[in-house]
Amino acid sequence: METPDPPPFDVPRVLLFGHRGSGKSALIGALLQAGETQGETLRGEVVSSSVDLPRIREAAYSGKLESTNTELSSFTIRLRPWRVGKQPLMEPLTVVLDDCDGKAAEALMKHPAPITQRAPGSALARAVVETDAIVLLVDASSTREELTEAFDEFDAFLSTVESAKTDSRSVGGFPIFLVLTQCDRLAQPRDTQKTWEARVKDRVDYAWKAFEEYLKDADPEEGRDSPFLAFGSVDLEVSAVAIRRPPLAEHPAPGDQPYQVAELFRDCFSGAKSHHDRVRQSEKRLRWTVRGTLTGLTFLLLTLGTIALFPPETTGPDLAAKIDDYERQERPAAERLADEHIERNKTALSRFAGDSAFARLSEDRRTFVTSRLKEIDDYRAYRAKLAGAIAPTGARSLPELKKIKESLRTELALPAEYSWGETAAAQLRDKWLADCAALEVAQAAFVDRYRALDRDGTALMLKRTFDENWLKDIDALFATAEKPPFPLNDPIPNSPTVRQPRGEAITYSVPYEFDEAYKARRYWEQTHDQIIHLRDLAGALGLIAAPNRPEAVLVLPEPNGSDSAALATTRLQALTRTYTRQSEDFSEWEAQRFPDPVRGELLARLRKSFGVGAKHVQKLFTVKDTTEGWKALGESLPEPKFGDWGKLLHLLARLQDPTAPDPVGELADFLRGLDKKVFDLDLQGFQLTIPLDLTIDRVEPSGPFTVTVTHANQTSDVAKFTVGKGVMRGTTTVYQLLPDGPTKLAYRAGDGLRAELPIRAGTRDLKLLWEAGATNTFQFDRLTREPRLTKSTSGTESAAGVQLALNAGRLPKFPVLFPLK
Known part of the structure; x- marks a missing residue:
């Protein structure tokens, strides 16, 4: 596992902290598994990561996960909201998972002094101070003595963290998760789900009791301030997880289904985000407080300086001279409205407008001052409106991007009465408009790339021959698909950078997650899998003409x-x-x-x-x-x-x-059950087809069609059908055989069945007989066979071409493996 690029700054951070062998890295692998199999519980789907999560998962579930001996590995993970119908279960979330080396964690617990330093030199110590949630992990299969020792170390460690958080003026409600890992090891042979979960619960209860005194001290409801955080309470949760469920009596082969992993990360990410947001809000309030204090002090000093430079005058012309002098020295809008100048300019202009002589000035001077004050107010309002707008990086589809671009061109358009083209606000707006165009091009490139792959893959499945060249074409296509179209962390061409908040260049990771690109990518992935399945099935059926298959x-x-x-x-x-x-x-x-x-x-x-x-x-x-x-x-x-x-x-x-x-x-x-089984013959009508050349003379029915079932006790049931008028169809005559009375017959294995139809051929009286089939035990199949024709002398002969088809009703169906001949 390689240490990824530095994670984003303004996102929640979660620290996995524990002894060696506590299963920290395996838990990260199980996160991807939980996202794919328990997305609704997790409330999200892992759509991107700064590391190869599938490789970590494979190593974790194959037992080949190796220690990296890296003090701290940081993984930036992005989750797409899980949807139930059209309703998302969460907001889109990016979070940084910090995974510490077990040996480094043990060293820090023994010597925690770096945590309390204002600028810790250790990466792990910095992560402890900066994190928004800590997950303390311990192997659930440890002995009680080992668990007690681990809990004591955690208790001392948390006391040091308390000092560091208090010094950094952190907000309250800092989330701590005490997690018992590898709970599948607690299962014993012949355990049921209930007995195993009871054993897990016993370990969880023991963990709660081990922290009982600490929790009492940290509970503000007891009437004491929390010793953990000077500005609030600690939120501590105890849970038990396993990257897979153990074999149990009800489920001897459970597969790789994580246990409580989705629930842990759902609550952990939610708690970290809430704490992160509270910290940012607290810092923002503090900055505004400091800024307000400094502004007041600056205003006081500026007032004193102005009085010293411009003593009060009793006549108007001196004020007019000051305004004229201010106007002559006035800088372009980009400079006078800049953050470092705008407040000073407003103070000066407000002094002009508040002077007792202002009303006696000429209209053009008064208009100049009031228009400049209004411009400052309008500019600040515009900046606030721009700050509250969604930047192009917040779009997740082309319709959303179109809406943002339309907003920039309408409600966020620069006011025509001002020359703000070079101001910071205009630069940010122009940058965002350029970003919209760059995003459209980039996402189209992603879509085109995956559509091309999908098109080429579909073409491979439309081939009529499967040979060695076909296999080579598949390998070449897959090799091309493995190379990303663009490095996701690279800036998109034509996305400018401006030196202000939300002015950074957009990377390819943004259009990569657009709905259109995601959909095209998913189509390709489905085609990719379909090609593999076709290749395998064609090989299993011997369709591929290639060596070494x-x-x-x-x-x-x-x-x-x-x-x-x-x-x-x-x-x-x-x-x-x-x-x-x-x-x-x-x-x-x-x-x-x-x-x-x-x-x-x-x-x-x-x-x-x-x-x-x-x-x-x-x-x-x-x-x-x-x-x-x-x-x-x-x-x-x-x-x-x-x-x-x-x-x-x-x-x-x-x-x-x-x-x-x-x-x-x-x-x-x-x-099954042939002794008592009854086969229902539901004979609601037939269609009889007789060739014109069945005999030398033309054949015509001369009586009713009858079906007789003879039971083992020699009793018989008969169904009769009248013969309708024949209709010529080519070289045959077709007759409808219509029910004449009840036509439902009950047939049991071994019963006899015979059907006959009297016919006249010229002056001869003959019969069509249905009395032969593939089996004597189930004779109802005779109705589907070609009948025999009685001879005028004696015996029978084949009635070639005569067909009897059931028009309505039902005959028992023979199973496909029934050995009919």
């Missing part, structure tokens, strides 16, 4: 000669081992997330792999076409070999359709 694990061999029982297990293991970027359900690989034409190719490959996988599963089936045989198959499906096939086939199905069910589970549900 990982195994195409989703390309399955045909069942002949393959170990079908083990294939799914080995492919699932290879999948999770080879492709680690994806989430557990591989939802990033869903074909619908990718554009055409590649989506069509992906779907074709997925369908093929699913079909081959279904063959492997059906190869493993051992089933007799009886009710008992199908029940036995259903009872065998929980076996591991079918379970892994279910996972693999479900993945292949979900990548085609995210709503697709687990095919093995679907088959198990279909076969």
